[in-house]
Amino acid sequence: MADFKAPKGVPDYFPPDSAAFVAVRDGLLAAARRAGYGDIELPIFEDTALFARGVGESTDVVSKEMYTFADRGERSVTLRPEGTAGVMRAVIEHGLDRGPLPVKLCYAGPFFRYERPQAGRYRQLQQVGVEAIGVDDPALDAEVIAVADGGFRSLGLDGFRLEITSLGDETCRPRYRELLQEFLFTLDLDEDTRRRAEINPLRVLDDKRPAVREMTADAPLMLDHLSDAAKAHFETVLAHLDALGVPYVVNPRMVRGLDYYTKTTFEFVHDGLGAQSGIGGGGRYDGLMGQLGGQDLSGIGFGLGVDRTLLALAAEGKTVGAANRVDVYGVALGETAKLELAKLAATLRANGIRVDxxxxxxxxxASMRGADRSGAVLALVAGDRDIDAGTVGVKDLGSGEQVDIAIDAVAAEVLRRLS
Incomplete structure (x- = not known):
């Protein structure tokens, strides 16, 4: 029989390391929930056209990285490469945009992109995301950014920076596109880069090749060509971030990899991760809902990488998550004792205590070695004779002290000690 391994570029998370994964995911989600974002669960796969239209045909995500296949009904479906398009589809389909605005949603789970696997870049990546839909308010932009910043800091992460810019609005983007193309077409670009300049010239500014970056060093920047409305919006976002105490760096060359971004655009960067330094980002996507067949409502959101946040914490020498997997470990010697400890375990679990x-x-x-490995604080130890005598030993695994407690008082004693 062949040896099976996980697909290339797909990490496994298992105990004890999975405790850190859960702590990061839940910590980032908790920051969103504290700001009033409700949970939404999305399909793992959707109609391919949803991502082609929503994310953008010219993006690397759509043109090179999507896992797309025909199902048994010969329908083209795609494993979700990002979350925003799916959320917008759900909001439109279920009429959430017809109620109170903004619609504030958060989600977590795996997303899929066919990329060359390397540290921090996986084919199955884990993200936490939020979307705030229906209100074009720079204060809301600042809140979304502050939620992400607060989520990272709640985990103890502090060696990151927020980079932010504005990608303009529908009144200034067309003229800027013309200016940028005029500049790019004077350069000695290779065929692929020239084609990118024709389809989406902003993407050329995101090229990481040193030669291209050198050629585009003097390219016109969107921040210098904002409309009055877009400029006022951006300045108000920055004023709110200042008021909230969220530090930032304005990066006028920032370009996100998805076509739907407008106005406020941002990325969280951690230099401890090397080339794959982004740990999360997002922006405003006014116009996306209309493109997907819904109302012409604005929106803003982010996606934060759980995998990369774990790597960033490791780069700072920090750990998160409970080191112990249980609080209490039961050791029974004999069938009668096993039955009694199983009942005690059920009672304690019903009271929120983790028991193995x-x-x-x-x-x-051997059983006590298992208790030590579990990280439990207390052990319940009993043989059949102890049960016949009506007692169970409660052992403090730190001090080694053990006392016999009446069976009907064990649960209360454990709860008292753990409280």
Whole structure:
């Protein structure tokens, strides 16, 4: 039989390291929930046209990275490469935009992109995202950014920076596009880059090749050509970030990899990760809902990388997540004792206590080694004779002290000690 391994570029998370993964995911989600964002669960795959139209035909995501296949009904479906398009589809389909605005939603899960696997860049990536839909208010932009910033800081992460810019609005973007193309077409670009300049010239400014970056060093910048409305919007966003105490750096050359971004655009960067330094980002996407067949409502959101946040924490030498997987470990010697400890475990679990038991016919010594490995604070130890006598031993695994407690008082004693 062949040895099976996880697909290339798809990480596994398992105990004890999975505790850190869960802590990062839940910590980032908790920051969103504290700001009033409700949970939404999205399909893992959607109609391919949703991403082609919503993300943009010219993006690398759509043209090179999507996992697209025909299902048994010969329909073209795609594993979701990002979350915003799916959220917008759900909001339109279920009429959430017909109620109170903004619609504030958060989500977490795997997303899929066919890329060359490397540190921090996976084919199955884990993200936490939020979307705030229906209100074009720079204060809301600042809130979304502050939620992300607060989520990172709640995990103890502090070696990152927020880079922010504005990509303009519908009144200034067309003229800027012409100016940028005029500049780019004077350069000695290769065929692929010239084609990119024709389709989406902003993407050329995002080219990481040193030769291209040198050629485009003097390219016109969107921030210098904002409309009065877009400029006022951006300045108000920055004023709110200042008021909220969220530090930032204005990066006029920033370009996100998705076509739907307008006005406020941002990225969180951690230099400890090397080339793949982004740990999250997002922006405003006014016009996207209309493109997908809904009302012409604005929106803003972000996607934060759980995998990359874990790497950033490691780069700072920090850990998150509970080191112990249980609070109490039960060791039974005999069938009567096993039954009684199983009942006690059920009672404690119902009271929110994490409990594991030693299974199989292991010796007392081997079972106590299992208790130590579990990270439990207390062990419940009993043999059939102890149960006949009506007692269970409660052992403090830190001090080694053990006392016998009446069976009907064990649960209360454990709850008292753990409180």
């Amino acid at each position: 038991l030693a299974y199989g016919d292991r010796s007392l010594k």
